[in-house]
Amino acid sequence: MIIGLYDSGLGGLSVWRELRKLNVKLIYFGDTAHVPYGEKTPDQLVSYFWEIQDFLQSRGCEGIVIACNTASALVLPEVHSQVTLPVLGIIEAAVEGCLGMSKGRLGVLATPATVASGVYQRAFSEAKPQLQVFMQSAPQLAPLVEQGKATAPETREIVAHYLAPLGKQNIDTLLLACTHYPFLRPLIEELMGPKVQIVDPAPILVQKVGGLLGGKLYEFDHHESETEFWVSAHPEQFQAVAESLLQEQISPVGLHQLLGEKLS
Numbered sequence: 001m002i003i004g005l006y007d008s009g010l011g012g013l014s015v016w017r018e019l020r021k022l023n024v025k026l027i028y029f030g031d032t033a034h035v036p037y038g039e040k041t042p043d044q045l046v047s048y049f050w051e052i053q054d055f056l057q058s059r060g061c062e063g064i065v066i067a068c069n070t071a072s073a074l075v076l077p078e079v080h081s082q083v084t085l086p087v088l089g090i091i092e093a094a095v096e097g098c099l100g101m102s103k104g105r106l107g108v109l110a111t112p113a114t115v116a117s118g119v120y121q122r123a124f125s126e127a128k129p130q131l132q133v134f135m136q137s138a139p140q141l142a143p144l145v146e147q148g149k150a151t152a153p154e155t156r157e158i159v160a161h162y163l164a165p166l167g168k169q170n171i172d173t174l175l176l177a178c179t180h181y182p183f184l185r186p187l188i189e190e191l192m193g194p195k196v197q198i199v200d201p202a203p204i205l206v207q208k209v210g211g212l213l214g215g216k217l218y219e220f221d222h223h224e225s226e227t228e229f230w231v232s233a234h235p236e237q238f239q240a241v242a243e244s245l246l247q248e249q250i251s252p253v254g255l256h257q258l259l260g261e262k263l264s
Contacts, residue, residue: 001025002025034232038178039139062086063087068090091119105169136163173196
């Protein structure tokens with residue numbers, strides 16, 4: 001089985017590094033021509049989805065993972081009745097992970113579009129009405145990761161700025177509600193301290209994707225796993241920053257421009 005996954009850029013690699021434990025062929029698409037997704041309209045994101053779905057299907061994908069909270073929140077409700085192959089988002093996995101961990105005061109760090117969508121506020125209200133949820137928009141974080149600045153000195157001050165309001169709410173659990181944020185996790189853990197548990201939905205999402213494979217999960221094996229990497233702009237930059245974030249080499253990154261897009 002071939003599984004496709006996509007994100008606006010590098011963030012979905014935090015999901016990819018978990019998904020490769022499935023030992024199936026993966027095709028990763030980073031829509032780097034449109035990064036960050038947190039600033040796009042729902043109509044734009046739906047348009048990108050259909051083009052990316054067509055491309056992933058043309059590469060033989062039999063299932064798609066939307067490795068982006070913003071796109072999962074804004075795209076899946078619009079396309080779920082029209083797609084012709086299984087498409088999984090990350091919201092359900094994120095909610096599941098938090099419900100199993102939070103003692104009652106949950107912080108959610110997310111892009112502006114995810115916060116504005118209300119998807120997490122509604123999901124937690126329905127699943128556990130007594131849970132107190134504190135949303136925090138963090139518009140600068142995904143771009144910092146895309147620019148290769150996850151460990152840059154200025155990043156610490158910016159992350160601290162976004163976490164401060166959540167710290168004042170005495171949260172016990174923090175959801176990283178953008179797939180770029182796990183690349184900032186060491187810094188986030190340091191700033192929040194040991195009393196705050198961090199939720200990265202990617203491992204839970206792997207279990208759900210495993211359901212497409214009959215529930216079969218395997219230990220990661222370089223010889224059995226294979227990934228194609230594609231982007232819609234700037235493949236060399238994507239590869240350089242990806243290898244820096246992952247601390248490993250990845251296979252050459254291909255370029256597939258979306259309709260009407262031109263490299264600047």
